[in-house]
Every structure is written in structure tokens, then in C-alpha cells.
Amino acid sequence: MSDILDLTCELIRRASVTPDDAGCQALLGERLARCGFTIENLRFGDVDNLWATHGSSGPVLVLLGHTDVVPSGPEDRWSSPPFEPTIREGHLHGRGAADMKSGVAAMTLALESFVTQNPDHAGTVALLVTSDEEGASIDGVKRVVEEFRRRGQRVDWCLVGEPSSQAVLGDLIRVGRRGSLHGHLTVRGIQGHVAYPDQALNPIHATAAALAELVSIRWDDGNAGFPPTSFQISNIHSGTGANNIIPGQLEVAFNFRYGTASTAEGLRGRLESVLLRHGLDFEMRWDLSGEPFLTAAGALRKAVNETIEAQFGITPVASTAGGTSDGRFIAPLGAEVVEFGPVNATIHKIDECVNLADLERLPALYLGVMTRLWAGIKRA
């Protein structure tokens, strides 16, 4: 059995459903410690975070990932038990096989190879893994970054081994993510009898016109890095259940997915001005779950592109679509962030799997990126 297959299977066997790391990080930490890495366990709340570094100066490359997985769902619907790694039809099956225990294993092996080949390398190479990426994401990388700021820890480059590929390994890398802004609107009316509307104020009627306007607004046209901002209403609630009462209150929840053509502050202001113009008596609660970021085409992106081209002969698409990842917390440190990993077709699903041939190629890909980055440092 190859090293990468062996380590990925070992990780899948540990049923690390968020936020339980189930011993995955100890396994990775022991391996890296044997190769001379300095190991730190940054535990915040229920969440384990592993910070393993080799070197002490800049530039700093962080390989970023998570050991936690989403729940399996009904186990009897799996073709083989979710936490028993099983090889079938050229694929390794198990929860986390693609998202993202294969990526974490490959990044770990690539780091081991890199420091063995370059024991006196310039700068710092590091692994950061959390057990809270799939959950609340509060005590994971977000808290680690607060700690980095306190310590003055710089990060120049961050390679995230999340499953970015779509049809074949290497066809797509993520170079940014849209921001996500949640809003919760409460509109106050006056409850009353439906037969006496002049003695009540119907918040459904008052809000309907405002919502119709909000869903028809083109918030921006997008830009080279991002599609136009999207506004989606996810929940509306009002009414007492009785059909002879005008309700006293209405609640609406919605979400903006936005790029760098807009700002959270700008979107908030424009939305609230529509509500005011419609004369609503309202309260807004906002929750900004992530700012958008777009990585410039710098040294890391170049190294990733060149490695994929050299090893596969294809040029990856640079995308900003999809959901958020922990890269959003690292980007504000001024780091260039690129996400690149296996095919994501089965992530979070029943019978999650990774192609065996892809798995075998992953460590060399991450090692190739590091080798190219460091060749650039030598030239500089």
C-alpha cells in the first residue's frame, strides 16, 4: 500500500465529525515532528487546531486544511460503512475521502518530502489544520488568525487542499470567494381583526411592495473577478394561524452573495433605504459571515498553474464560484490564497469517494508547487 493511500485510510478510520478531531491531528503531528517540524496544538473551546512549522523566517507558506467531516447521513444507505475505508472500482470510499482527508494526507506527505529534500530551506513551510471547518467555524481558523495577529505571524502564501476540481484533477482552482451577508428583517404592524383593517396595520401588505422592489434590483454588474451580486430571500414568516387576524409582525431572512464590485456596508445601506422609502417600521439584524476576497495572480498562483500544466498538460480555470472556505480568514492577513485539490463531485454525499489514480498524484502536485515557489525565492 502506498504512503498516501495508507495515511488517507488511517484518517478516514477516525470518525472525526465536526468538531471532534478523533485523533487525526495527533497522527499528523507525530509524523511531522519526526521530520523536524515544531508542533503546536491550539485548542479553542471544543476545537483542535494543529499548527506545524518548519523554519522561522519569511516568506511563509501555509498548507491549510481541516480534519473534521460532515456526518455520514443514514449509514445503511452507504454501499460500505462510511468510516471503513474501502476500495471499489478504482475509488477509495469513505466519509472525508474527498473533503478533505486525501488533501490533508497529501499536504502532510508533500511537507515531509520537501523538508527531507531541502533540510536548510529559506523561509517557513507550515501545516495548519482545524477540526471546525464544516461546523460553526468560530473556534477554528478564525481564532487561529486572531492568535497569528497577536503574535505578528505573517503568511505570504496559503495553499488550501480543498476539493476544487470539477471533472478531472487540476481542471479548476479557486482564487477567491464571494462574500456572504445574512440579513434578518423584522417589520412591526398592528394586530387586529381582518374585518376592521382601519384599526390595524398589516405588516404583510406593507412589506410585500418593498420585497418586490428588492428582488428586482440589480445590485451590481460584477467585475472581472466576480459574477453580479445575488440577493435571495430564504424565509418569510408572519401570521397567527387564524384566518381572521391581521398579524402584528413579519420576519424575513435573506442573503447576499457578493463580489468586490459591492461592499457589505453599501449593500446594507441600499437595502435599508428601500425599507425606509416604503415607510416600514422595522428592525434589521445583520451577520457578515465572510468578506469577498480575490487573490492577485502572484507567485503562488503561477506555481500552481505551472505545476498543473507540467504534470497534466492542462491549464486550470481560475474560479471564484462555490461556497466559502477557511481561506477567507487567511486572506485578510495579506496572503495570496489558492484552493486546489481533488474532484468534488461526491463531497458531503452518501458514498463519498476519491479516484485512486488522482489520490496517488496529489502529494507530487503539492510538492511541485512548493519546489517551484522556492526556486523563485532562490532566483530573487
Ligand SMILES: [Zn+2]
Ligand atoms: Zn472541506
